[in-house]
Amino acid sequence: MIATLRGKVLFKNFNSAIIEVNNIGYKVLMNTNKLSQNSEILIYTHLQVKEDAHTLFGFTNLNDLNLFEKLISVKGIGCKTAINFFTMYESHEIARAIEASDIAFLKRLPQIGMKAAQQIILDLKGKLHLEQTTENRALNDAIEALSALGYSSTELKSIQKQLATYQYDSSDSYIKQALQIIAGGKK
Numbered sequence: 001m002i003a004t005l006r007g008k009v010l011f012k013n014f015n016s017a018i019i020e021v022n023n024i025g026y027k028v029l030m031n032t033n034k035l036s037q038n039s040e041i042l043i044y045t046h047l048q049v050k051e052d053a054h055t056l057f058g059f060t061n062l063n064d065l066n067l068f069e070k071l072i073s074v075k076g077i078g079c080k081t082a083i084n085f086f087t088m089y090e091s092h093e094i095a096r097a098i099e100a101s102d103i104a105f106l107k108r109l110p111q112i113g114m115k116a117a118q119q120i121i122l123d124l125k126g127k128l129h130l131e132q133t134t135e136n137r138a139l140n141d142a143i144e145a146l147s148a149l150g151y152s153s154t155e156l157k158s159i160q161k162q163l164a165t166y167q168y169d170s171s172d173s174y175i176k177q178a179l180q181i182i183a184g185g186k187k
Helices: 063-071 079-090 092-101 103-107 114-124 136-149 154-164 170-186
Strands: 002-012 016-021 026-031 040-050 054-059
Touching: 002 026, 002 136, 026 054, 026 079, 040 063, 040 136, 054 063, 054 079, 054 103, 063 092, 063 114, 063 154, 079 136, 092 103, 103 114, 136 154, 136 170, 154 170
Parallel strands: none
Antiparallel strands: 002 016, 002 040, 016 026, 040 054
16 A cells, blocks of 8 residues: 655646656645645555556645545545545644534535535544644654654554644654654554
8 A cells, every 4th residue: 555655746736746756656636735846745645446446645744644534434425525625625624613513614615515514523523633633843744754764654643643742842852752652662
């Protein structure tokens, strides 16, 4: 499974980008608003495998990936519908609407009607952690650095919630704490 891609943005349009990794271009469906062509980027991915296609969905941080995976677990919400949410709103806005049972907000999302909005709230309310979805640049940088060092996406997801409880100003501090957590778990 492809969990991350680190490479250069060769091309982008409204909802996809081509990321070159070791001379191979990967088409990734994602919010491209914050991407700039020819820039280096780390993308967290979700690979959807169907009989007729393999599709990569990409996110610039683990919080977005985690929310995406929760959204696609809801009956009636597919990957292409869920990825469109991230072109309109930040993950913390979507999570806040779910926790507040804000049906009007959810109905503004592409392809979401009353029934789908109610199903999202029913399935996910109380299961989202708002503190995880707020932007913490130092923590995100630390997670990216650990990923570059070879730690798996699964390993990093398991410690990210614990790391989010710390209020460090630097990514170095988060990295040190993460290494202590990982080392403590291997004893």
